[in-house]
Amino acid sequence: MGSYVIRRLLQMIPVFFGSTFLIFFMVYSLGDPVAALFGDRAPDPATAARIRRELYLDQPLWKQYLHYMGQLFQGDFGTAFNGQKVTELMRDAYPVTLRLTLVAIVIELLVGVTLGVFSGLKRGRLIDSSTLFATLLVISVPTFVTGYVLQYLLGVKWGIVRPTVSTDAPLNELILPGVVLAMVSLAYVTRLTRTSIAENSRADYVRTAVAKGLPRRRVITRHLLRNSLIPVITFIGTDIGALMGGAIVTETIFNIHGVGYQIYQGILRNNAPTVVGFVTILVIVFLLANLVVDLLYAVLDPRIRYV
Amino acid sequence: MSEPQDPREAIAATGTGGAMDLALSEATSLSVPPDGRSEGQGEDEKARSLWSDAWHELRRNPVFIVSALLIAFLVVISIWPSLIASGNPLSCDLAKSQEGPASGHPFGFDTQGCDVYTRTVHGARASVTVGVCATLGVALLGSVLGGLAGFYGGWWDALLSRVTDIFFGIPVLLGGLVFLSVVTSTTIWPVVGFIVLLGWPQVARIARGAVLTAKQNDYVQAARALGAGNGRMLLRHVAPNAVAPVIVVATIALGTYISLEATLSFLGVGLRPPTVSWGIDISAAAQHIRSAPHMLLWPAGALSLTVLAFIMLGDAVRDALDPKLR
């Protein structure tokens, strides 16, 4: 197990440099941050040149990247349009986003796994077909559509919840945004659980468990579930990336002052370095989250540990 | 298999599995003899290939029929929107801003006074084009890179694994925001290009896995023993088996790409005016949802229906091609 952990940590290093470089490359090589800063207006050559010098953009790409990484390792992820450092904005904003994301993950796991288990065990029956169809519908409706529709229906028309979230974003106000954020992922979790349960139900080791005279409940909880949930746990790893993206949409719709909101503000003002700074932090978080998930996977599935 | 299945591939394996169960292993060994006949058997036992079996099943699947028809309709109106919408989506009359449905204008008007119906119909083109082009690009690039890595193995394979890890490390929407916000072109190609850029690793993984599995089949070893060269083996023996999983993933991905484009357009970094896009329209309509919900609901409905159609199609195709349900 120890060697597995070490190997995963080592693997993370080239991926970290690769991903940060990829972002960097996309923004500064494929894109033109200075032109974007000016938006629709034609850039004044002198100002453009000055900005280019300030942002190091007149250097060759590799030098830019090294400088960029140098800043990163000193903890400098850039400055936002209002003069605050990105790290400061992040520090203030992340607790809100964290709460929102946690609400979403809890919802998606609780509801998704339960639904998935029921429809997986009762394959072919009504609950199964209706769950399948419902998940398809949910996946097809983009998060921003669900967000606005639910905000309108529940927040405005029927007045059940506040349409927007107040500044300190208490947990109860985050439930509707959390549901919106979790929706699509929930559908995926349900399907994944269902498929996993359905497949594992026919596995030989389940047949053995039944042949051993174990009660049905024990067969399901101790044998079937433990195996079936492994792919779901690993799915959560990639899902965190989707949730990060979704959080931007959700926070914009519900006016939640979290990380996503900050990123969106940066985009509105065409401030590439700020956006890059935020996104780089998020990528690092994502890589770490995936590492944790992979380790969790090894804990759950002993076959991985000794590979 | 010498290595455990990559957990992220399990995602691609989300299936509907609507077909009935076959019995236990005992019953599945009630085999029809491979050559298709034994004394007393009829013509219905002819050996069938994966594709004709799949087609046979698809034809009987109502989900497939409905989604295929819907997609055909969408493709037709994205090429010839004037077939059902005679107006010009860009000719707007501010005086009619946010008005509801009127005669000749069944969906009403948006904030700029443009006809919502016309814009909704014309919006199909952008979404369908982006979806189809991006999927083609992702499928081609991903299959080639993944297939070659799986086939040749060794150094190439390790390199591909690292590269896909790197690409997977960037959540798609974040990458899209970062990249597209520094792009000033107003055509659809940056969006398509971006989706291809971040989307190919998913297909590459599937293709690589499928090629690896196919490579281990006995008949591939047999072909090698009979002196088949690499090129021939790849094309004739390995590739045909890798195609099915790629098709399944690509079809479903198409739906998600359309959704992705709409989200990017909604956030202001995707398609830009004057391109007519559902995402743009929804974004503009969002603030006025209380006063004029029709401006948002029609494009949102059209978008959801389109994504649903493609995903349903992908699901049906997967059911038909899934070997585990045979």
Place this chain on the structure above:
Amino acid sequence: MLLEVRDLHVEFRTRDGIAKAVNGVNYSVDEGETLAVLGESGSGKSVTAQAVMGILDVPPGKITGGEILFRGKDLLKFKEEERRKVRGAEMAMIFQDALSSLNPVLSVGDQLGEMFIVHRGMSRKDARTKAVELMDRVRIPGAAQRVRDYPHQFSGGMRQRIMIAMALALEPALIIADEPTTALDVTVQAQVMDLLAELQRELNMGLILITHDLGVVADVADKIAVMYAGRIVESAPVHDIYKAPAHPYTKGLLDSIPRLDQKGQELYAIKGLPPNLMHIPPGCAFNPRCPMAQDVCRTDEPPLFAVDEHRGSACHFWRECLNG
């Protein structure tokens, strides 16, 4: 009589029709006795065993007739909860592929101990001790350390021993071994069969050995039942069958065994293939492939004729077959 299967019928409903997997099977096993059930894939040997254990997939499978008498009581009339208690404690099953038949994420000790926790109400600690004892009994070296290991960390032969240990944990009266050695190397096969035979003698268990391998059967079995297309076509004490088979199918199986003293001749194989269980030929199911088939074989299904008081053969021409 420990176990008596009487006129058992099992069907499977599939998308393409009804497959008749078991068509009127009768066999019996007593304590201390070993019955070998022989047949190719599709003969119904595993399905019968699964019906006895009560682990058939009930849709699509269905028991459509017959009785399964265990110590005189018909199991098919038991409620599911009563049947569950019998399973594992009084009758147990060993499966062919130990790797897939063991839960990959639970330790071997947990899976062994489970029997005691569920059926005997033991504590986890006591169950763990029993698990180590069991592993010792099936001669797994270093049991005390290996009890925490996972199935994939054992070799094939040792995994099969663990399956055996799990089966006899509660000292059941009957063990059904479904192709226990098919997936193993030949040398390991012999070790595992020896172990099974020894434990059976020790505990005086009835053993039903399902296999398609005639070589394995000769050492271990007391009597043999040969199955084809869901029916028993021949039953006899083991040596009688090897000396002189009374059914053309059995004869064909024996003739197919390659012999060291035959050189340079073509290997014999029964021509044709087993029937599709959705379209079993009328009359004697074997008739399309039988070298001795006559008209009566195509119309009249032969009952199990009594060859002598211990032997039966479901062939109209059993006398001719017996006499070569």
